[in-house]
Amino acid sequence: MSLKLILLTHLAIGLTIVVLLMVRKLKRETAVEPSDIFLGKNEGKFGERMITATAVVFAIVFWPVAVYMFLVERKLNKAEQKIQPRAFAIQADDLLRIWTIEQIEEIERVVDPLNAAPAIPFGHLNDGWNRFTQQITEGDILWSFTTRWSDELDAKFQDDGYVIVRNGAPGPYYRTSSRVLSCSE
Amino acid sequence: MTAQFSDSIRIEEIRWPLHCQPLTDFWHLSGTSSKFISNCTGNSRGYIANWEIKQDRLYLIGLTGTLADQSKATLATLFPDYPDRVFAHWFSGELLIPDGELLETFHAAYGGRWERTWRIMVSRGVIGHSRYTSNANVCGPFNEAPEDSVWLRLHGKYAD
Numbered sequence: 316m317s318l319k320l321i322l323l324t325h326l327a328i329g330l331t332i333v334v335l336l337m338v339r340k341l342k343r344e345t346a347v348e349p350s351d352i353f354l355g356k357n358e359g360k361f362g363e364r365m366i367t368a369t370a371v372v373f374a375i376v377f378w379p380v381a382v383y384m385f386l387v388e389r390k391l392n393k394a395e396q397k398i399q400p401r402a403f404a405i406q407a408d409d410l411l412r413i414w415t416i417e418q419i420e421e422i423e424r425v426v427d428p429l430n431a432a433p434a435i436p437f438g439h440l441n442d443g444w445n446r447f448t449q450q451i452t453e454g455d456i457l458w459s460f461t462t463r464w465s466d467e468l469d470a471k472f473q474d475d476g477y478v479i480v481r482n483g484a485p486g487p488y489y490r491t492s493s494r495v496l497s498c499s500e
Numbered sequence: 501m502t503a504q505f506s507d508s509i510r511i512e513e514i515r516w517p518l519h520c521q522p523l524t525d526f527w528h529l530s531g532t533s534s535k536f537i538s539n540c541t542g543n544s545r546g547y548i549a550n551w552e553i554k555q556d557r558l559y560l561i562g563l564t565g566t567l568a569d570q571s572k573a574t575l576a577t578l579f580p581d582y583p584d585r586v587f588a589h590w591f592s593g594e595l596l597i598p599d600g601e602l603l604e605t606f607h608a609a610y611g612g613r614w615e616r617t618w619r620i621m622v623s624r625g626v627i628g629h630s631r632y633t634s635n636a637n638v639c640g641p642f643n644e645a646p647e648d649s650v651w652l653r654l655h656g657k658y659a660d
Contacts, residue, residue, distance in 0.1 A: 438590075493529065
């Protein structure tokens with residue numbers, strides 16, 4: 316088999332896979348009406364479209380990698396759907412890394428170009444942060460966490476934040492975000 | 501159950517209804533509770549908020565509501581130092597905007613089911629990607645995830 320034929324076959328397979336993936340994506344999302352484009356509602360920025368075009372070319376050429384990434388994403392999505400229902404509780408597996416207060420306050424300083432939030436740690440939520448840090452005593456360790464949980468109606472959430480680990484056990488916590496993952500069945 | 505008045509959001513000078521309540525997360529994350537009371541069955545949360553997307557960020561630009569002492573509240577009541585505009589950095593999730601033809605009306609949620617939902621992802625107040633999802637094959641007010649989970653928050657776990 317000539318190298319040219321192998322290359323053409325490789326690109327043909329890549330193109331087929333990309334087309335199938337794009338059709339699958341389009342089927343899951345509604346079509347865009349011409350009026351939507353005129354109003355700019357679903358029009359990506361030029362940069363985003365360039366990224367999409369680059370990704371398509373990448374996928375055609377390196378389709379084995381694209382297939383692998385697709386399978387990994389599917390596996391992760393399935394795993395996400397199988398979150399065992401549990402009430403909110405920060406467990407050892409939810410801990411990410413150790414921080415100092417100074418490090419946290421540096422990265423969590425809110426910066427807004429329109430000055431619509433105080434340029435302090437956690438902006439409009441600074442009071443809650445201060446109440447949280449006042450609970451820290453000697454020997455405590457500050458960890459970041461991310462935890463998934465579900466409520467009594469089986470709606471699933473992901474909460475992120477910081478937690479005081481005291482004597483090896485998670486204690487008081489400060490939520491920085493709370494996202495809904497899925498509603499109840 | 502009565503259909504609820506929605507918040508509104510301005511995007512590129514066009515005002516849209518907003519079928520979610522980003523302000524709920526502010527109370528949730530701050531460990532405080534809403535001081536608003538309901539004076540109308542169509543407004544059980546006790547306030548109407550006006551939002552805006554500007555420079556790829558979500559801002560709270562207006563607020564009207566009734567407090568427990570029956571006094572009227574505005575944006576300055578909740579954010580005294582920012583009476584005109586508040587950066588909603590506390591919000592991460594999806595903004596849900598109804599779009600298209602009204603397919604069905606009902607006396608719950610926001611009063612109807614529209615052809616599609618425009619979903620705008622927000623992370624710590626910063627706008628991310630957006631997409632449309634079709635509502636053509638769902639029925640009733642509680643099948644449009646994750647909007648109904650907002651109701652869970654309002655009437656369930658995070659209710660004041």
